[in-house]
Amino acid sequence: MSILFAILFVLFPPEDKIKIKDPWMRPSSEKMATALYFVIENKTETADTLFQVDSDLAEKVEIHETYSDGEMMGMRKVNFIIIKGSSSFELKPGAHHIMLMKLKKDIKDGDEGEFVLHFKQAGEIKITATAKKQN
Amino acid sequence: MKTRNLFLTTIIIILAISCTEKLPLDKDLTKKSYNLIDQNGKEVVFPEIIRGSITVMGFIYTHCPDICPMTTHNMYLTQKELKKADINDVKFVALSFDPDRDSPEVLKKFAEVRELDFKTWTLLTGEKSTVNDLMKRFDVKAIKTDESIDEDGNSEYSMMHTDRISLIDKNGRLRKNYKGSTLNIEELVNDIKTLKD
Numbered sequence: 001m002s003i004l005f006a007i008l009f010v011l012f013p014p015e016d017k018i019k020i021k022d023p024w025m026r027p028s029s030e031k032m033a034t035a036l037y038f039v040i041e042n043k044t045e046t047a048d049t050l051f052q053v054d055s056d057l058a059e060k061v062e063i064h065e066t067y068s069d070g071e072m073m074g075m076r077k078v079n080f081i082i083i084k085g086s087s088s089f090e091l092k093p094g095a096h097h098i099m100l101m102k103l104k105k106d107i108k109d110g111d112e113g114e115f116v117l118h119f120k121q122a123g124e125i126k127i128t129a130t131a132k133k134q135n
Numbered sequence: 136m137k138t139r140n141l142f143l144t145t146i147i148i149i150l151a152i153s154c155t156e157k158l159p160l161d162k163d164l165t166k167k168s169y170n171l172i173d174q175n176g177k178e179v180v181f182p183e184i185i186r187g188s189i190t191v192m193g194f195i196y197t198h199c200p201d202i203c204p205m206t207t208h209n210m211y212l213t214q215k216e217l218k219k220a221d222i223n224d225v226k227f228v229a230l231s232f233d234p235d236r237d238s239p240e241v242l243k244k245f246a247e248v249r250e251l252d253f254k255t256w257t258l259l260t261g262e263k264s265t266v267n268d269l270m271k272r273f274d275v276k277a278i279k280t281d282e283s284i285d286e287d288g289n290s291e292y293s294m295m296h297t298d299r300i301s302l303i304d305k306n307g308r309l310r311k312n313y314k315g316s317t318l319n320i321e322e323l324v325n326d327i328k329t330l331k332d
Binding site for chain 2: 026027028029030032033034035064066068069071072073074075076077093094097099100101106107108109133134135
């Protein structure tokens with residue numbers, strides 16, 4: 001069975017279904033929080049769902065969204081992000097983002113971090129994000 | 136002579152109205168003093184620490200991963216733009232509305248990792264009641280949300296807050312408020328130039 005999965009993985013890698021573009025994160029310091037951003041391109045005709053992100057950079061990693069209520073801004077956890085077929089979804093400042101809580105080390109401008117994104121259809125996708133001072 | 140005086144008066148009124156439109160507020164912040172602590176753990180008094188300088192003031196908490204870093208970065212970019220215009224005497228102040236977690240050490244680290252220049256930047260924290268009083272003066276609100284206790288017994292929470300950067304003139308008067316995370320940097324730079332004229 002595992003051989004079959006391996007063959008399928010080689011023939012149909014997850015990157016053929018979902019493409020992750022322009023991953024970046026904000027510099028931050030140990031024990032604090034930061035955010036990871038990227039663009040998800042769904043290259044298939046069916047919807048896919050991002051439901052989990054893992055990283056060794058932080059003790060806790062969650063999918064979050066920023067919301068506004070008049071002049072007030074807040075942030076809340078969301079359980080998943082659905083990316084419709086043949087479309088893109090951008091995680092960006094002031095909107096959806098991956099929140100890294102209790103960082104295990106400082107993240108300085110130019111540092112890199114590895115992440116594993118879990119999709120219902122495409123499976124696991126590994127990405128590397130660079131820390132950038134930008135909005 | 137009468138025509139000349141009338142002309143000059145009209146010009147002055149037009150200039151005053153134009154300036155008021157650009158800088159709609161004129162709130163005196165010097166009527167009350169607030170004892171706070173800076174990023175070095177030094178006791179400071181607001182607004183005495185900014186008196187005599189045009190000041191850009193942001194309201195943040197350091198556990199915020201998205202909005203407050205955007206606000207701080209916009210202040211940093213504003214300073215970069217001002218330097219291009221050879222304006223180097225503007226002060227930058229960030230007040231934490233989460234004094235329970237934002238100790239001077241935490242604020243200092245927050246600034247260092249973002250390469251903020253302590254010659255012109257001051258990050259402030261203090262007694263919760265004092266911070267709250269000062270926030271009221273600026274009409275800035277912050278409410279804890281999603282509070283929980285972690286495995287070590289520490290309180291974890293996010294904050295819903297006013298998204299704010301304020302411009303203060305040399306005389307300690309609040310002149311304009313801006314949305315911090317989506318600041319129009321050119322607008323703020325132009326307003327600072329107006330204050331300097």
